[in-house]
Amino acid sequence: MNSALPPPRDIVLIGGGHTHALVLRSWGMRPVPGVRLTLINPGPTAPYSGMLPGLIAGHYTRDALEIDLVPLARHAGAALVIGRAEGIDRAARLIHVPGHPPIRYDLASIDIGITSDLPGLPGFADHAVPAKPLGAFANRWEDFVARTAAGEAVPRVAVIGAGVAGVEIALAARHRLAVAGQAPEITLIDAADTVVRDVRAGARAALMDQIAAQGVTLCTGAGVAKVTAGDVRLASGRTIPTGLVIGAAGARPQGWLTRTGLYLTDGFVTVDRHLRSVNDPHIFAVGDCAHLSHAPRPKAGVYAVREAPVLLANLRAAATGGRLRAYRPQKDYLKLISMGGKRAAADRFSWRLEGALVWRWKDHIDRKFMRQFKDLPQIRLD
Known part of the structure; x- marks a missing residue:
């Protein structure tokens, strides 16, 4: 007697931000059977924000801070849709991307970052x-x-x-x-x-x-x-x-989020301790575009990076009926701040720490982060 297999579940990642990039890397090592993964991003690469001052200063080439999403998606077994999402039909569970047919989802996660645009300023x-x-x-x-x-x-x-x-x-x-x-x-x-x-x-x-x-x-x-x-x-x-x-004045949310019907806080998607939208359990949000209702934090890449294992675990759990994991952000973190030339300042405690050694420290951390997307691990088959 043949038993019907359950239909595949569709998980769609909207945006190639730091959290989603790390989720794709880990997913490829241990994919979930019966789950189809799709990534939507405006381009085939996603920039790493930590190295932007170094790019401006001329210390890095553009390639050095771009995460190549094509091999990363291939590694994760994900379909890559090049385009900018502009809406979500939550009733039909469809994501709208200009130039593409609506993309169906069972679960979706939003990681689209922010803008520092000043739309109210004339000119x-x-x-x-x-x-x-x-x-x-x-x-x-x-x-x-x-x-x-x-x-x-x-x-x-x-x-x-x-x-x-x-x-x-x-x-x-x-x-x-x-x-x-x-x-x-x-x-x-x-x-x-x-x-x-x-x-x-x-x-x-x-x-x-x-x-x-x-x-x-x-x-x-x-x-x-x-x-x-x-x-x-x-x-x-x-x-x-x-x-x-x-x-460079402040962090502003992407405007199309206001049309989704998701609960927002100052325009950012309000999520619970599981990184899920507080009014739609089928949608998660991470990185700068999310507001942590249980533990508000400033917009910073360190939180996006540390959300990745929690989002990964919760996408797996939501797709398979498992138990969700809570995200507990740290209260403080180390800032390494570039100062033009190959010098940086550290902000963690009250004392003054700066110089070329701090810049080399920052450079090492940034390059190490980027290397993990170039040296992709092998897929586990067990």
Whole structure:
């Protein structure tokens, strides 16, 4: 007597962020029988955010920080759909990607990152570039560097937002243009009176000293009124001439999430301790696009990386009827902050720790993270 096999279950990963990349790597070592895996991503690669300041500074090539999703998906036995998801029909369990038929799912996970776009700022969309998503920004930056070298653009950069990300970008941009023989003019703009507020005193002192030593102009207490093709205009009436304007002010969610009907917190998908949407058990969310309702945390790559084993376990459990695992994020973490040249500052305790050795430490961690996607392990057949 023949018994019918259960139909395959479809798991769809929306976005090739750090968490999903790690899930694919582990899934390939031990796939779940009867489960079909699909990855949706705007391109065949996904950038690793930790190495972006090094790319801006010229320490890394673009290839060094791109996770190649094609061999990774093949390793996991996953179908790869190149396109940007723009909607989820939760009633029919379909994901909509322009140019593709609707993609069915039994379980889905969202890992699409954030944007640092400033949609409410006049002129920003036409004359500036957000630092995130990283892929589009990296393209725009390399084009700007090439145009300054050819004398087609002035080596002036204005960075809106003087948190850690903005400071890293400003110092890296200054280093790259100076090494290329330019005389860069870099301006950091922030509406607050105090900058790099999200690090301890030792790291902040190191960063402030570098801002001064490298001649980066710090413009605080300055609201931006408008961005034009050649300058940034402040609410005070001051005008800052620039060849490139970069937005690094805060983390903003992808807009299409508002149309999913998922519960959101400030636009981010609200998830429970199992990384599941609080109002749809068929959808998970991880990385910067998720809000941890049980333990809110700042947006940082370290949480995305450490969510990976929990998401993997829970996708397996949800597909096979197993027990879900709780994600308990750490309360604090080590920040290694690039300072333009091959120097970095460490932010973990109150003391000041900086220099070339800290940069080599950061470089080792970043390269080790990327190596695991190039040296894929063998599939287990037992």
